[in-house]
Structure formats: structure tokens, C-alpha cells
Amino acid sequence: MEGKFTAWQKIVLTCTFLVIMASAGIRMIMHAGDQGAIIVLSFMAIVLFCSLSVAALFPATWRMTTAEKNKISDVAQYQKKYASVLVVVNALLSLVMIFLIWIV
Secondary structure, three states: OOOOOHHHHHHHHHHHHHHHHHHHHHHHHHHHOOOOHHHHHHHHHHHHHHHHHHHHHHHOOOOOHHHHOOOOOHHHHHHHHHHHHHHHHHHHHHHHHHHHHHHO
């Protein structure tokens, strides 16, 4: 693992995870019908969240060729942008999963 999360990324990830857990818990309590779909969607939301969080920490250049790596002037800045993009994508996809939990 190469990357590190900045303060705003930690806050976004923490809030997103808490919203996933809260919405799953509240929906389980409030839902009167089949709760299997809510359990599956909650599990998939957590798996998606965890996998994208881990992917944000991977080195940004791990699948690049040497020629592609040489084109990057500042690798540390490139890694920060890579992690930031994945954190934002993670938050957006998690919001989609939360929406699916609530409409099922």
C-alpha cells in the first residue's frame, strides 16, 4: 500500500460508511416485508465500499509500463489525485447503493 488518505478523504469515507450502516439498520427495522434483499444490498454496498477504499491506497502506477511512468513528472501528486478520484467515485457509488437499499 502506497497511498495515504488526507483529512477530507477520511471524513468522506467515514461519513459514507456510517450512512451505509445507518441506512441498512434503519431499513431493516422499518421494512415489514422480505428483508433478504436489504441484507444482500447492504452486504454488496459494504463490499463495494471496502474494495474501492483499498484500491485508492494502491500505487497509481502499478499497472503502467515504464514509458508511461516516465511521462509522469510528479508521482506523489499523481498518487494524491488518483486517491482523490477513487474516494469521490467510492462515495458516489455508495450513494447509489444506499438509494437502492431505500427503494427496495
